[in-house]
Amino acid sequence: MTDTGFRDSIPRHLIYALGTDPQNATLGDWRIALSLAVRDRLVDAWLASARAARQAGAKRVYYLSMEFLIGRLLEDAIINLRLEEEVRAALAALGLSADEVIADEPDAALGNGGLGRLAACFMESLATLGVPAFGYGIRYEHGLFRQSFVEGRQVEEPEDWLTQVHAWEFRRRDVRLRLCFGGEVVDEGGKPVWHGAEAVMAQAYDTPMIGWQGKWANALRLWSAEPLHGFDLDRFNRGDYAAAAEPEALARTISRVLYPDDTTERGKELRLKQEYFFTAASLQDILRRFEAEGGALADLPKKAAIQLNDTHPAIAGPELVRLLHDERGMALDQAIETARGCLSYTNHTLLPEALERWSEDLMTRLLPRHMQLIERIDAAHAAEKPDRKVALVQEGEVRMGELAFVMAHKVNGVSALHTGLMKQTVFEELHRLHPDRIVNETNGVTPRRWLFSANPRLSRLISGTIGEGWVCDLERLCELEPQLDDAAFLDAYAGAKRANKADLAGWLAAEHGVQIDPEALFDVQIKRIHEYKRQHLNILETIALWQEIKANPNAPWVPRVKIFAGKAAPGYVFAKEIIRLINDVAAVVNADLETNRFLKVVFLPNYNVSLAERLIPASDLSEQISTAGKEASGTGNMKFALNGAPTIGTLDGANVEIRDRVGEKNFFLFGMTTDEVVARRAVPDHARQAIAADKRLGGALKAVSQGVFSPRDRHCYRGFVGNLTGHDYFLVCSDFTAYWDAQRRVDAAFAEPAVWWPMAARNTARTGWFSSDRTIRGYMADIWGASSLDPA
Numbered sequence: 079m080t081d082t083g084f085r086d087s088i089p090r091h092l093i094y095a096l097g098t099d100p101q102n103a104t105l106g107d108w109r110i111a112l113s114l115a116v117r118d119r120l121v122d123a124w125l126a127s128a129r130a131a132r133q134a135g136a137k138r139v140y141y142l143s144m145e146f147l148i149g150r151l152l153e154d155a156i157i158n159l160r161l162e163e164e165v166r167a168a169l170a171a172l173g174l175s176a177d178e179v180i181a182d183e184p185d186a187a188l189g190n191g192g193l194g195r196l197a198a199c200f201m202e203s204l205a206t207l208g209v210p211a212f213g214y215g216i217r218y219e220h221g222l223f224r225q226s227f228v229e230g231r232q233v234e235e236p237e238d239w240l241t242q243v244h245a246w247e248f249r250r251r252d253v254r255l256r257l258c259f260g261g262e263v264v265d266e267g268g269k270p271v272w273h274g275a276e277a278v279m280a281q282a283y284d285t286p287m288i289g290w291q292g293k294w295a296n297a298l299r300l301w302s303a304e305p306l307h308g309f310d311l312d313r314f315n316r317g318d319y320a321a322a323a324e325p326e327a328l329a330r331t332i333s334r335v336l337y338p339d340d341t342t343e344r345g346k347e348l349r350l351k352q353e354y355f356f357t358a359a360s361l362q363d364i365l366r367r368f369e370a371e372g373g374a375l376a377d378l379p380k381k382a383a384i385q386l387n388d389t390h391p392a393i394a395g396p397e398l399v400r401l402l403h404d405e406r407g408m409a410l411d412q413a414i415e416t417a418r419g420c421l422s423y424t425n426h427t428l429l430p431e432a433l434e435r436w437s438e439d440l441m442t443r444l445l446p447r448h449m450q451l452i453e454r455i456d457a458a459h460a461a462e463k464p465d466r467k468v469a470l471v472q473e474g475e476v477r478m479g480e481l482a483f484v485m486a487h488k489v490n491g492v493s494a495l496h497t498g499l500m501k502q503t504v505f506e507e508l509h510r511l512h513p514d515r516i517v518n519e520t521n522g523v524t525p526r527r528w529l530f531s532a533n534p535r536l537s538r539l540i541s542g543t544i545g546e547g548w549v550c551d552l553e554r555l556c557e558l559e560p561q562l563d564d565a566a567f568l569d570a571y572a573g574a575k576r577a578n579k580a581d582l583a584g585w586l587a588a589e590h591g592v593q594i595d596p597e598a599l600f601d602v603q604i605k606r607i608h609e610y611k612r613q614h615l616n617i618l619e620t621i622a623l624w625q626e627i628k629a630n631p632n633a634p635w636v637p638r639v640k641i642f643a644g645k646a647a648p649g650y651v652f653a654k655e656i657i658r659l660i661n662d663v664a665a666v667v668n669a670d671l672e673t674n675r676f677l678k679v680v681f682l683p684n685y686n687v688s689l690a691e692r693l694i695p696a697s698d699l700s701e702q703i704s705t706a707g708k709e710a711s712g713t714g715n716m717k718f719a720l721n722g723a724p725t726i727g728t729l730d731g732a733n734v735e736i737r738d739r740v741g742e743k744n745f746f747l748f749g750m751t752t753d754e755v756v757a758r759r760a761v762p763d764h765a766r767q768a769i770a771a772d773k774r775l776g777g778a779l780k781a782v783s784q785g786v787f788s789p790r791d792r793h794c795y796r797g798f799v800g801n802l803t804g805h806d807y808f809l810v811c812s813d814f815t816a817y818w819d820a821q822r823r824v825d826a827a828f829a830e831p832a833v834w835w836p837m838a839a840r841n842t843a844r845t846g847w848f849s850s851d852r853t854i855r856g857y858m859a860d861i862w863g864a865s866s867l868d869p870a
């Protein structure tokens with residue numbers, strides 16, 4: 079396509095696509111016009127990629143995920159297409175600031191946390207590596223709720239990103255597939271035939287995912303639920319307007335909202351419907367493509383690698399068997415084998431409450447044929463492994479984790495520790511029966527977004543030192559190693575961090591009215607709020623520190639700003655208590671004139687991808703303090719380390735591998751190991767013992783329970799304190815002393831620039847392995863058998 083440059087194309091889209099007069103255009107109008115202009119530049123590469131994959135008859139990777147936390151797309155596209163300068167200049171000529179236009183884009187928050195963001199990083203890496211792939215998910219009308227605080231409490235409001243024009247997507251008029259729910263299975267001439275009772279249409283919307291340097295792009299195909307027929311004209315003509323609209327409303331409910339559950343599962347029929355809806359639509363689409371390209375069905379595994387992102391799409395097993403056996407006449411055993419050849423499953427958590435189970439009743443009611451097939455799959459498994467004890471249906475429940483395992487040729491964990499624990503705990507028996515099935519693929523993050531785009535100052539320093547090759551070959555960051563003793567390099571490194579911190583301080587003052595000292599240590603914990611992540615351990619240490627500063631205000635304290643952000647699932651009462659406590663502590667501590675030179679607490683509302691991009695480059699310390707054995711991997715931990723914030727953390731998830739790489743001197747380790755956690759829990763009264771042994775912890779808990787932070791309602795935290803002094807399942811009390819000591823080691827190191835900056839810079843130089851490019855290469859080799867159609 080010929081283009082006369084952005085100076086022309088931006089106003090052209092504004093006028094001819096949006097019908098807006100430049101004189102009246104709002105920032106949002108300009109942003110959409112710019113997005114369309116940028117989109118024009120990637121469509122050719124996108125179509126060419128799809129064409130190349132078709133022509134090569136390439137194996138496609140299909141990533142099925144209930145969540146894609148993609149955040150903003152405009153800046154990502156500009157950067158990957160290397161259009162930064164051109165766009166900046168064109169906007170300036172139009173009298174617009176590129177930063178403001180980019181910041182106007184709402185985040186696409188189609189995910190809860192790490193799992194969804196991982197899927198987004200994977201899409202970017204797949205495109206960068208030139209792997210023919212599709213992401214398949216749901217086009218939620220409302221993404222993750224918007225969070226605000228009222229008197230310190232979390233308030234949720236619906237998110238409505240789609241009320242604005244979504245400039246990136248293409249509605250595929252020709253990709254509209256019919257799906258059924260409910261009904262019954264009838265024997266027709268010895269053949270079971272499913273007659274569904276309720277039908278909906280899955281309408282495809284494609285968003286291009288462009289890789290580094292714009293050489294390759296894949297589609298993220300999101301399904302929107304629509305009614306079979308527009309509305310009931312008969313009823314409408316009879317004046318029954320509400321009834322006429324009902325089928326439409328019912329159908330649309332399926333893709334209306336993202337479940338705001340992070341790691342807890344709620345047995346909701348709608349959730350199962352969502353899972354079946356997008357999985358079944360995706361599989362139909364995959365088979366359609368395979369059949370259009372020709373080839374015998376038995377060869378499907380050679381052409382399609384279907385990755386199940388956690389158990390949410392686990393119904394893919396029986397559904398693919400149904401499509402092959404019931405609908406295409408393949409023998410049942412062969413259908414199971416063929417499906418298994420295509421499918422693989424990633425487990426993202428060991429938390430028992432998050433391993434999905436559906437009641438047999440619900441499954442039978444909603445998906446009667448699938449219930450039968452699950453039993454057939456189970457019987458086939460039992461025949462293959464006669465000593466197997468794990469059944470797929472137990473105590474009236476269908477176990478989706480086991481179903482996904484049995485129907486997958488490979489099952490992976492997301493860090494070395496997590497994969498090991500999978501083998502020893504939740505999948506112990508299945509692992510014994512299928513010892514080659516479980517593999518590890520440690521998570522990674524895309525360096526394009528999490529370093530190059532989010533941290534331009536550090537990126538310029540790196541590129542100026544070792545060239546730009548690191549952006550798509552992150553392990554080259556190790557070439558910085560020789561510079562780590564060089565005073566000029568370390569000065570520049572510290573300078574970049576200081577400037578990022580000053581930016582953040584300015585933004586906090588302007589947007590949130592919070593004053594912080596940019597020279598203070600920025601200590602940051604940003605992630606979903608969950609007891610296992612232990613934000614309450616952090617706030618208790620904050621309280622203890624505040625008390626200690628008060629008792630000794632003239633000591634040489636290292637100034638600190640404790641920054642928190644994160645959302646709690648709306649139904650998770652204890653997590654919401656943690657949020658309120660942090661806000662209450664912030665109010666008291668920040669107002670304390672005796673101590674607030676040294677200590678401030680900030681809880682930023684509405685954590686999302688964009689906020690993470692702002693905070694991480696400005697952070698000094700990364701809080702990764704989960705109870706050992708609970709955080710499957712973490713990916714925030716990798717982003718912080720890459721951006722030069724050393725970790726204070728436990729031996730959990732990928733922390734272990736980060737520490738192995740950055741070196742133990744450059745990581746503030748504390749706390750019990752997984753085995754110690756198990757042993758400690760068995761000690762009666764472990765929490766009380768820990769409290770008795772540490773007067774700081776006792777003092778902090780006492781202040782909370784006496785209402786020091788809740789003068790309006792002095793007893794409101796009694797339950798909270800009771801939980802910690804009582805069973806304290808996540809061992810906050812037992813790890814407190816070690817955490818406190820580690821924090822004091824952090825103070826000492828931060829106070830010594832000659833110690834701190836080499837440590838921070840080592841974190842950058844040694845974490846190149848945590849690129850999602852490396853992770854994707856691992857999946858390609860160990861699981862998918864897919865190859866890159868090298869875009870170079």
Ligand code: CRA
Nearest residue numbers: 192193426427492709710711712713
């Ligand atoms: N909550 C894990 O808890 C992990 C991500 C991505 C999680 C994280 O430790 O980094 O997945 N698990 O692998 C999850 O969502 C359903 O389980 C997460 O994001």
